[in-house]
Amino acid sequence: MGGDIPSKDHFPYLIADDMENGVKKYSATMVLAKEFIERSDDDKLELIRSVLFPGQKNVFVEHSRHIPHDLVIFGSLDPSKTSLTIEPAVYSLKAGGQPLSYKALLNNLPVDGVSWSVKSLNTNTSSGMIDSVSGVYQPVSAELIGKQSVRNIVTAAYTDTSGQKHRVSALLLVTTEAMTLSPGYVPRSVGGAPVTFVATALSSSTLTWSVPAHGTLSVNGNTAIYTPPADPQSLPEHFVVQPIEVKDGAGETVQACVLLTKFAASTTIEPPFVSALAPSATVDLKVTETLPPEFERRWDVLGGGTVKDGTFTAPGKSSSLYSVVKCDIYWNELLVRTGYSIIQLANFTPEPRFEEIKSFILVALRQNKLYGNGYQQLPLEARIETLGAKLTPEQAASLRLYYVDSDQVVPDVPSLQDGIPYDPDMPVLWSQTRIESRFRPPAGRLDDAPADIPKTNIPLFVVSRSTQVKRFYAGFFDEELDKFYRSDIHTGHPDGIITLEPQNSPIIDLKDYTFERRRISDEGTGSEENDDDFDLYLTTIDYWDLTYKREGSVSLNFAALEFPGVPGLPGAPRKDPFISTVRWESTFHNEQLITFTGYAFNNPKAPHDHELMKFDSIIKNNKALKDHFDPMLAEELAEGRFLIGVFRRTDVRQATHPDDPSKVGNADLYPLKKEVNLILTDIEGHRHPLTVEFTTNRNRPALKILRE
Known part of the structure; x- marks a missing residue:
């Protein structure tokens, strides 16, 4: 709006x-x-x-x-007293560089007692180290970084004097070079279109661009436009590598390359592009075209490294990130075919990755059944045994559940939600999440993974509002290989598919609830046998505690409370629900004995709910009541407990006198002359639609089942 x-x-x-x-x-x-x-x-x-x-x-x-x-x-x-921040929030530095000191601020002031940690998203071993107390970070060495760039998450955890926990994270990028130049490689024919290069330096200093031997370079700060030469005769060979080099104020340099061609390649070399080849590593290159033996193949390298009979060996160290391996094919000294392959060189040894999936199974950690109420979580675990390294955190984070019958991904539980909200018009039947909720999982013994088998164990949780048995598989994406792995296909193990069985919530029955009264005020006791005490003491406060036992035997606290909306006028938006009810002793306009209600619920997710009694805004704004109700509970309420407060007063006139307007009534309270509808959700996720109202007894509220 x-x-x-x-x-x-x-x-x-x-x-x-x-x-x-x-x-x-x-x-x-x-x-x-x-x-x-x-x-x-x-x-x-x-x-x-x-x-x-x-x-x-x-x-x-x-x-x-x-x-x-x-x-x-x-x-x-x-x-704000709850705003914990990290400085720096985003930072980049070179592998093997100087330590970086992090600091945590609460209300913009340095705070002690912070616990620091760091983890890499895209590697297993290259996160570097951070002192858990001081927050001083030491990047991984250039030789051990394992990738061109490593994305790290630095986290600060802190508990303040009130017991409130704070947790905040920062992004840290560690790179092999102190500078980047993009694009790193581009092919261009003589007279071809210009290329725009953009350089970025960690030092933020002034950049100096080298003058190319072939073509021209127009520089504007960290941007340069390269224009290829127009005359083919200016190139000494039919393929020429033109380096584009830039240097920062600290002496760091980075190169890109433009492959200039007099004419297009006439044959293909496989692979046409090799990514991040380690120092001194080799790769076999082959010409795809089949030609008679008398056609001579001449291999050559434009840049660093060597090649012999199609086998390329990377240099031990290179100032350029790219080499070009070409193959010219001659017939009696006549060039008949030519082609090339681009080799991206790495100045580090790539981190080992998994070579193949040996086992990929899904396990229900307790049992295969869960209540289909949308909130009870069934804990699962994907166990992936690999040959070589385990999955990176990024690969593991990509794992999702999929329906076997449709290959569609199971939707995620939306952020900040505990599960699948009740919506009979547009029901979501299944959802998945990585975040464990406060709701009690199904009974059963946890199935621990065998400790002697190295696996990537990925926990996930499922919630459901379905009534049908469903089959699922898991899958994750390997971005480096652009490949999707499925638990029902890779290794073909039958345990790669899991069958889950949602169960109906118990039938709501009033006999499973206890609605008991406690006299809080000093006047009388409020006998359970009769109402004589209420006639003797007119100004009283009672608390009515609501408890629930599943099927009459298992006590369950409550985890959530809502008041369902009520329809407004036709075409009007739904109005907010009433959370209190009122009742006068009689229907006479001069009646002043009134009973009104509030409620208290110690919501585990809301601070200070253990000490608050809440009333409808109509009561809080009423001229006769607003100065006479106490929002503080007489005693603290235990977590997950719910009660109705019943308050009686003798000074709230019901209606204005028809012949004496000075005797003003309280017609603004009339909308509350009705029941209160509420919906509680217990710790197992079961829904409790209930009504609290005064029926034949004006002193004792009654509990009913709300039919939805």
Whole structure:
């Protein structure tokens, strides 16, 4: 939804000038138009606290709120106390270079007690090392880097004095060279189109470009445009490598090459391109065309390295990243065919990679059955045994589950969700995730991988809202070889397919719930045998604790709570649900004995929920009640527990006197003269649609099943 800022000529900008200890108490105000007040509640307004405002990452802190007409909240902008950052957040350095010191900042101030770690995304052994206490990082040596560039994640973990855990990461790129030049290789015929080269230096210093022997170079800072020569006679050979070299202020250099040709190649050499050939390594090249033995093949290298009878040997060290191996075919000193292969040279020994998949299986770590309620996770593990090295973290991260019958990937659980939300109109039947949730998994003993077999073990979790048995396989992508590996094909093992069986949640039955009352106020006890105590004591507070036992035997706490929306007028958007109910002792307009409710739920994901009683905004804004309800619980609530608070007062008139308007009623509370619908989700993921209402008994709320 959009919006705009009202003109100061028509709208007063409200910044209170109250002082506190000689400092202005208020520095920011939030105003919500009257027509939107009923569509807001504390949870929605709480979102303003998560917004980081410009400056020093400030957050809005509420001090007071008022509803003279529009809703106005007076507050201030304070520095965020939960913003842990890393410096530098993104950095690049050369392999074998100087150590790099990281520092963590909380509220822009250095913080001690941080635990540091580093891991590589695309290698197994080239992450380098970081001191877990000081945050000093030492890059891997140039000889052991294993790849042209290594992508690392540096992570800082910190627990503050309140026990809140912070975790933040930074990206670190380690490269074999202190400079890059792109493109590294490009072919061009004489008189061909210009080529634009872009250089990047870690030093950020001034760059110096060399003058090419063939063609011209037009330089503009870190960019240069190379134009090939127009005259074929200017080239001494039919293939010529023209280096493009650039140097930074620290003396680091990098080269690209342009392969200039007088005419197009007339034969093909396989492979036409070799990637990252290690120092002194060899590769066999072959001419694909079949010619009689009397046709002479003459091999030659343009650049570093040697070639003999098609076998190319890379140099021990090279200043250029590319060599060109050509083969000229002669008949009686007459050149009849010519072709070439491009060799990309590496100044490092490539990290060993897996040579083949020996075993690729899927294992259910507890059992093959799970509740199909969308939230209970079934833990699985893909176990991949390889010949040679294990998978890199990047290869492992690409692993996904797929349906056997359609080869379609199982969708991921969306970010920040625990599972598959209830949606009977557009149901998602299966989802997968790598993040373990707070919901209790199926019963069963964990199946540990054999310790004596080196494997890449990849954990993943599945949730379901299906009622049908389904078969799955796993697959991962090897970007380097551009190849997809499947557990149901590679090695052909039957354990590469797993069959999962969703089970129905238990039938909701009122006999499995306990809804018990506790008298919190000092007046009376509220006998369970009769209501005489309620007639004797009119101002009371009771807590009604709701507990649940699956099928009457297994106690389950609750993990989530929601209040379902209710339809508005035809064509209107759905309105926010009511979270409280009210009931007067009688229907008389002068009745003042009222019962109203709040609720408390210690949500494991929400801070301070263990001490809060929450009420509908209508109650909190009512003139007779807003100064008489206490949002703090009388006692802390255990995690996962839910209760309804029942409050009775004798000073809230029901209706305005028909003949005396000065005796004002509380018609604004009338929308709450109905039941409260709520949906609890227990720790196993089961859905509990319930209704709390006052039926024949005005003092004791009743529990019913909500039919959806």
